[in-house]
Amino acid sequence: MTAGPVAEPVPEPIPAPAHARRRLRGLWLAAGALALAGAAALSLAFGARAVAWADVAAGLSGRVDTLDAAAVAVRVPRTVLAALAGAALGLSGAVMQGVTRNPLADPGILGVNAGAALAVVIGVAWFGIESVEAYLWTAILGAAAAACFVYAVGSLGRGAATPLRLALAGAATSIAASSLVVAVVLPRNDIAGGVRAWQVGGVGGASWEGILPALPFLLAGFALSLISARSLDQLALGEELAAGLGVRVARARAVAALGAVLLCGAATAVCGPIGFVGLAAPHLCRLLVGVEHRWLLPVSALAGAILLLLADVAGRLAARPAELDVGLVTAFVGAPLFIWIVRRRKVRAL
Amino acid sequence: MSLAAHVAGLRRARGRRRQRLGLMLLALLLAAAALTLSLGRSFTPPLDVLRVLAGEEVPVASFTVGELRLPRAALSILAGMAFGLGGAAFQTLLRNPLASPDVIGISSGAGAAAVFAIVLLGWSGPAVSLLAVAGGLGVALAIWALAWRGGVAGARLILVGIGVSAMLQSVTAWCLSQAPSWTLQEAMRWLTGSVNGATLEQSRPLLAALLALGAVLLAQARALETMRLGDDAAAALGVRVERTRLVVALAAVGLVSVATAVAGPIAFVAFLSGPIAARVVGARGSLLAPAALVGALLTLGADYAGQFLLPGRYPVGVVTGALGAPYLLYLIVRAGRSGALS
Numbered sequence: 001m002t003a004g005p006v007a008e009p010v011p012e013p014i015p016a017p018a019h020a021r022r023r024l025r026g027l028w029l030a031a032g033a034l035a036l037a038g039a040a041a042l043s044l045a046f047g048a049r050a051v052a053w054a055d056v057a058a059g060l061s062g063r064v065d066t067l068d069a070a071a072v073a074v075r076v077p078r079t080v081l082a083a084l085a086g087a088a089l090g091l092s093g094a095v096m097q098g099v100t101r102n103p104l105a106d107p108g109i110l111g112v113n114a115g116a117a118l119a120v121v122i123g124v125a126w127f128g129i130e131s132v133e134a135y136l137w138t139a140i141l142g143a144a145a146a147a148c149f150v151y152a153v154g155s156l157g158r159g160a161a162t163p164l165r166l167a168l169a170g171a172a173t174s175i176a177a178s179s180l181v182v183a184v185v186l187p188r189n190d191i192a193g194g195v196r197a198w199q200v201g202g203v204g205g206a207s208w209e210g211i212l213p214a215l216p217f218l219l220a221g222f223a224l225s226l227i228s229a230r231s232l233d234q235l236a237l238g239e240e241l242a243a244g245l246g247v248r249v250a251r252a253r254a255v256a257a258l259g260a261v262l263l264c265g266a267a268t269a270v271c272g273p274i275g276f277v278g279l280a281a282p283h284l285c286r287l288l289v290g291v292e293h294r295w296l297l298p299v300s301a302l303a304g305a306i307l308l309l310l311a312d313v314a315g316r317l318a319a320r321p322a323e324l325d326v327g328l329v330t331a332f333v334g335a336p337l338f339i340w341i342v343r344r345r346k347v348r349a350l
Numbered sequence: 351m352s353l354a355a356h357v358a359g360l361r362r363a364r365g366r367r368r369q370r371l372g373l374m375l376l377a378l379l380l381a382a383a384a385l386t387l388s389l390g391r392s393f394t395p396p397l398d399v400l401r402v403l404a405g406e407e408v409p410v411a412s413f414t415v416g417e418l419r420l421p422r423a424a425l426s427i428l429a430g431m432a433f434g435l436g437g438a439a440f441q442t443l444l445r446n447p448l449a450s451p452d453v454i455g456i457s458s459g460a461g462a463a464a465v466f467a468i469v470l471l472g473w474s475g476p477a478v479s480l481l482a483v484a485g486g487l488g489v490a491l492a493i494w495a496l497a498w499r500g501g502v503a504g505a506r507l508i509l510v511g512i513g514v515s516a517m518l519q520s521v522t523a524w525c526l527s528q529a530p531s532w533t534l535q536e537a538m539r540w541l542t543g544s545v546n547g548a549t550l551e552q553s554r555p556l557l558a559a560l561l562a563l564g565a566v567l568l569a570q571a572r573a574l575e576t577m578r579l580g581d582d583a584a585a586a587l588g589v590r591v592e593r594t595r596l597v598v599a600l601a602a603v604g605l606v607s608v609a610t611a612v613a614g615p616i617a618f619v620a621f622l623s624g625p626i627a628a629r630v631v632g633a634r635g636s637l638l639a640p641a642a643l644v645g646a647l648l649t650l651g652a653d654y655a656g657q658f659l660l661p662g663r664y665p666v667g668v669v670t671g672a673l674g675a676p677y678l679l680y681l682i683v684r685a686g687r688s689g690a691l692s
Contacts, residue, residue, distance in 0.1 A: 104509070108516075109512075164505045164508065164509060167512055168453075168508070168512075175618075175671065176672070178671075179617055179668055179671025179672050180672055182542050182668050182671075183668045183671075183672055186662070186664060186665075186668065187663070187664075200520075200527075275516065276516075322527075322528075324524065324527070325527070327523075328520045328523055328524050328527075331516050331517060331519065332517055334516075335514065335516045335517035335520070336513070338509075338512075338513040338516070339496055339510050339513040342506055342509040342510055342513065343496065343497075343499060343506070343510070
């Protein structure tokens with residue numbers, strides 16, 4: 001706890017390295033914001049359709065006289081959605097890694113996204129839900145149920161929930177959930193076309209009508225996650241030590257987990273399941289700003305937004321004139337990272 | 351009675367018990383096959399079924415039994431046996447009940463290769479199977495190499511497999527997104543694992559693979575059993591450890607890949623057969639043959655349930671997937687309780 005918040009008066013001089021580290025972190029935060037702006041610009045300018053700069057400007061200013069300008073106008077909500085969903089997933093992954101003290105935690109690997117998708121599919125097929133709000137509530141309920149289930153299964157029995165056990169429980173839940181999605185949808189020809197959207201996440205069909213209802217959930221999730229930063233730092237010391245420091249362990253965990261579930265549930269409800277962003281963003285950020293959650297969480301959100309924007313742009317450019325769903329790109333790029341993380345760790349730590 | 355004679359007597363009794371239980375499994379499988387052959391949408395008298403099997407021409411029954419039910423039952427049994435054998439071989443080889451080919455990504459390797467061949471290359475028939483086998487083998491090698499860090503630890507192998515399989519699923523999904531929409535439904539059905547519209551010609555390469563590779567596996571069963579004691583002990587007892595491991599792994603991957611190429615990755619059959627067989631005949635001694643029987647029984651039963659017992663019709667892979675998932679969680683819970691994973 002050497003580096004306090006910047007505004008607070010400091011009782012004694014902080015040693016120089018801490019100063020330097022803090023300045024460095026501030027730099028990374030600024031660089032992240034710049035990179036986010038750059039990625040958003042890329043996402044607006046490049047797509048499946050090659051567009052001249054004049055048309056980009058026209059599309060942004062709301063004039064949609066030409067086809068190219070209209071294409072750019074469609075990219076605006078898409079870019080916003082990618083940034084929001086990426087930030088939500090990155091932050092949610094960072095919080096999950098903190099709560100479970102598990103470097104392999106990710107909404108995709110832990111089966112939380114699959115649970116959300118299953119819940120929505122069941123809601124559509126059996127209960128006839130149609131409104132965006134209903135999708136959101138169902139997805140969040142599904143995500144919460146899956147998170148509790150996976151964590152319970154992973155930590156049943158002797159010993160703590162090791163990364164291996166959580167990952168296996170998550171993989172099992174994912175396989176089960178996707179089997180059940182197919183089982184629910186196969187007899188229903190009327191909704192079969194929409195299933196793919198619940199198997200591979202994408203931001204292609206983004207619209208303001210889809211994004212706005214999710215905003216309150218995302219904001220609540222961001223708030224809950226960010227206020228958990230301090231208790232996550234203390235939990236990282238171990239449960240007993242954290243309790244000794246005055247943390248109410250169970251409550252702190254529940255608050256942080258609720259924030260993470262709100263974030264990834266809302267993101268999944270709007271985009272479908274997108275994996276590995278929540279794994280990659282915190283790992284990258286830990287290399288840059290260290291392990292303190294006060295810094296790690298906001299930077300992870302930034303990094304998640306940048307990663308998802310870039311993945312989306314890559315998916316649009318790689319398959320011209322068609323598009324790759326962003327969920328495919330993140331899995332293809334993220335899985336090797338997962339393997340790298342696994343390889344780096346000692347077997348005993350798995 | 352001397353102690354040695356007593357122990358020998360106990361061993362013989364256990365062997366007899368295993369044999370009895372094995373025969374019971376076989377009888378159960380035959381009964382299930384008889385049921386699926388004679389009772390479908392309509393009932394065919396057993397005598398007619400036998401006459402069709404003997405090659406006689408029987409009105410109506412020749413079509414329903416000979417053209418529809420028999421190829422389907424044959425493919426279910428053969429694919430189930432291949433998955434059961436391959437899964438049990440892997441679980442024994444890696445000494446981990448979770449390290450089955452479908453969890454560590456070998457099925458998804460074969461699946462990705464097959465979808466690639468069908469959708470993008472426009473292949474069909476044996477060529478697809480060949481590429482699927484190559485895909486399964488290639489992915490198995492890749493996982494092995496990636497998990498290698500001065501030796502392969504089970505935990506790392508499984509986690510690397512989970513990662514590789516996530517990557518392959520994205521490749522498969524990409525191939526599917528390139529498919530024309532009229533093949534998409536078919537490809538999706540194939541991906542969940544299905545024996546719909548089976549023909550006897552489809553079963554032929556699977557039968558060949560099962561005879562050849564199954565014989566190889568069963569020939570290694572004894573050495574594999576000894577290796578359960580640990581590599582050093584097995585080597586001291588005269589097992590050529592590295593060779594056995596290579597032969598068993600290649601044969602098991604081959605079996606699983608061929609079965610996946612023909613019937614699709616029927617979820618969890620490879621995973622479940624070994625543990626269920628261990629429950630039925632006892633965990634001591636080789637599980638390969640009982641696991642093959644259990645696999646066939648599972649696939650046959652799940653396909654029958656998917657066709658006739660459930661509301662709506664489901665491909666077999668959906669039924670086994672829905673069945674298998676809770677069982678998998680139960681296994682994890684039990685393994686966690688006994689500390690096998692920690």
